[in-house]
Amino acid sequence: MSLSRASSQSSRGQQMVDYYDVKLLSSHSNAQTSPARTNHLQRGLKARHLSMISIAGTIGTGLFLASGTSIAQAGPLGALIAYTMIGSMVFFMMTSLGEMATMIPTAGSFNTYAARFVDPALGFALGVNYFLNWAVTVAVEIAAAALILQFWVSPDLLPSWIWSILFLVFMVSVNVLSVRALGEAEFWFSVVKILTVIIFIVVGILVDSGAVGGDKIGFRNWSIEGAPLPNGFGGILGVFLVAGFSFQGTELIGIAAGESENPRKNVPKAIKQVFWRILIFYIASIFVIGLVIPYNDENLLGNGGVDKLAIAISPFTLVLQKAFKPASHIMNAVILITVLSAGNSGMYASTRTLYMLARDGKAPAIFARTNSHGIPMQSLLFTTFISALCFGASLLGSGEVYNWLLNISSISGFIAWLGIAVSHWRFRRAYVAQGGDINRLPYKAAFFPYGPIYALVLCLVVICGQGYSEFTKPDPKAINLVACYIGLPFFFLMWGGYKIYYKTKVVPLLECDFRVSSLDHDGEMEEFAPGRSYASEKENEQLA
Template sequence: MFDIEKQEKNQVNIESNSLSSIEIVETGTTVSKWQDFKDSFKRIEMDELDPSLTDAERVAIATARVPLKRHLKARHVQMIAIGGAIGTGLFVGSGASLRTAGPAGLLIGYGISSSFILCMICALGEMAVEFPVSGGFTTYTTRFVDDSFGFAANFNYALQWLVILPLEIVSASITVNYWGTPKKYRDGFVALFWLVIVSINLFGVKGYGEAEFFFSSCKVLLIIGFIICGICLVCGARGPYVGGKYWHHPYGAFVGDTAGARFKGTMSVFTSAAFAFGGSEMVGLAAAETDNPRKAIPKATKQVFWRLMIFYMVSLTLVGLLVSHKDPRLIGSSSADAAASPFVIALVSHGIKGLPSLFNVVICIAVLSVGNSSVYACSRTLAAFSEQGYAMKWMNLEYIDRAGRPIVGIIITSIFGLLGFVAASNKEGEVFNWLYALFGLSSLFTWGGICLCHIRFRRALSAQNRSTAELSFISPMGVIGSYYGFILILCVLIAEFWVGAWPNGYKEMSSSAIATNFFETYLSLPVLLIAYIGRKIYKKNWKLFIPSDQVDIDTGRREVDLVALKEQIALEKEEMANKNFVIRAYHFWC
């Protein structure tokens, strides 16, 4: 088996080898900064793995010893958790959901989505603390579920972020149109935003962390400001009392004249909610590059609860109270159109001036944030994809340079981002509709896979006569939460299939229009199934799951002395038990 102490020693050596800027050459002069910069792109050489290892052991060891830098601090991880998923899905996409489902349908759809997101992120936090390995949850699927499932999950997640990058770059270029920028300059802004996103990621994980800290801070401050302003407006601070008039006649809390139409309208919210919550799982992916995951990850996962409740549910409740779902301005021209944002409409409708431009600036920041995350997530996923033996060796996807950057993955993701230049094409809408279709339900598949990994992990612990007492962090939702999240996501996927195949008004639609609607909603499922079944056929492995007693639950743990770890956890629990109720409650939820 792999020597964990050797793994830690290798990491120390890697860190020291990267400090070439202070190395002294034989002549006694310091290496130039330019030479240091060039040398930083050289590959870190790792010891060859024992050829006698099984495939499962090789994958576990390769992903555990990956030479990524641990430069993310607690403040980075916590801000990524709080504001990382706040973007155009909330600021603009929620307007389409309000129009198709009504204020009650909007809250029901986002509320149900919030519940399984919370269960998923807590399960992910438990595993990420124990196994802060390359690829995070995409690696867990191979380790805890099955090789073919892992291949499909990795492929799905990498494709998801590859598609998002050009989408977000074009969205960012569209935001400047709000100030009257001519469309002929759009290519220039595409190039500018592409250059900014790629440059941030060339600074390594520290650059990503600092950028996300800034981006997320801006988004969080704007949402808090809107909530305070929205409460004042509902109470009549700028005119007559508003209250819940948009929930009653002649507007209505739901859209549709029949129960079936109202149900379909509510179900349609899940696709936009999945887009809005996309990126919630980034905390788990960042664990491998976190300085102290045992301290930072639990706090970050718990703070997701407050993000869901305050930044999503409270703000969307206020939007439903301030904007009618029949408002024609909700029909925007793009996902980055600030004029179609229900937040902007709420403020403009009640006489608040100046804020629309501020919202447009933050929408631009939000799409840059998502684009930044897409390069980070996709490059790490591609590296883990190769480390698990899924990619061809000549591609060198696992190439990690001396600065800890998966440079080949960054290059591939960045090149794919150049698709953003199709913004100047007459086929722009058609191209991006199908790119979005590839992404559509990918997040739901990812979240369902995380819940399944947690179920399998707990099952492996039980089968090997191990208990949760040895875990540094236990999900507050428990394994029951993962079962709830997994089953609920399956139900949502079934409902989305129904809505895609038989949308509202399908009797008046042509067969080609229905087919287009279905595949624009559900295209990501055939892609996932092809990857899964194709891998099964290639490997000729027809087992559904890895036997629980054969699952590796030790390799890759950052905390290697289980006896000392158990004693430390017991001491921390004893100290917390002696605190008063308020402190214990705060520690549990925050």
């Protein structure tokens, strides 16, 4: 494993080797050599930034809008069961990611872990899929933001595509700044969303108890005809997909860990905070909506899109209007902030994923360059180009090209979760095989190996259920079923193509590479590798 000269200075004035000055691609990868770099990312994210970036990418339209569809489809109890089960799956996925990210903090996150502990081809396929997933998401968010503005501004005054371009420029501007500035922006965006959810839960409880509005509802809506499980298990299964999409983005914490000031300390803390905050907010919100609004309320039906009508009848709006008349305007503003926040997080994730693919030798070397602020500008510009291209595709013809791109990327989040579960399984086995002591891990995943197995199985169920709604139609169409699963052959094409071209193999457990270090908060070198030793500072300088 080659080492470059360390460029970071510790607080004691000593030159030390940081993670970002270690070439990640080891000899077992059988892929091309990692490109040389002249700069590196910077550890500028504080603990509060780390957790809020993940929350920013998770709490969004899936909660504020799609939650209405979940209640309508599965009923109040069915939606609660679906979100709780998906939430438990995400918990085990997050602890698995946390165990790896605490020991090996890298902006490549699970893509790098898959390459090191499973197969370089798998790491490449996961990386390409995840990059495309968030690049397309940025295009979706800028299109949604323009539609949201139509609530106040007529498209006759200014075409929606101009608003979309302005929003894209805004996202690029935020990402061009230092990673700490990006973290600060996402922190305040997330604060607005969290406060909105808290206010909603409190108001919902007051409305249900009769303290607001004078009508005590209680559990009345759980006993109407068909409730609380109008469509039985099938309804719950159908909501799994919606709930899964709602929780996507929690894994962003693994990418942000690569730029955290003190990953060994901050990552475990952030994982605990993020999971419980998101789970409580989602479960409590779904519970309150199910109490206050009947599952068969026509305003909930078809409330999964982002348009002027959908915002006006968001379940959050329906509840808040019982206490505040201008609730639709308030929620419209919150959803606009939500969309911009998700776009920012998406651009950050996509840029860092491309950067690490280049660092690992799996993408052109130009994308591994950074500026003096630690921002991978070439990766950022290319991500912006792809997002703009996808947005442009949505304006052409009937938008079929855009819809196919969206279908390819939509399943990527679930594939990423599968990759995390498999990588963690191999990570733990390799750690033990190389003489590592489980009790010395900086952070241990909960209920291993049962947790990752549970997450793996449930994630497979969600992926296989992508076409559930189409299968249950009286006359399912083949083209729609293909669209539901098109992301899978694309992923296997990336995996198989890389594997055949570079002739990669599954990495033997004894060859899995743990040789990554992380500077802790006081500037001392931390050594985590099982049964391996780090080169001394003098040896590092000789190898540079």
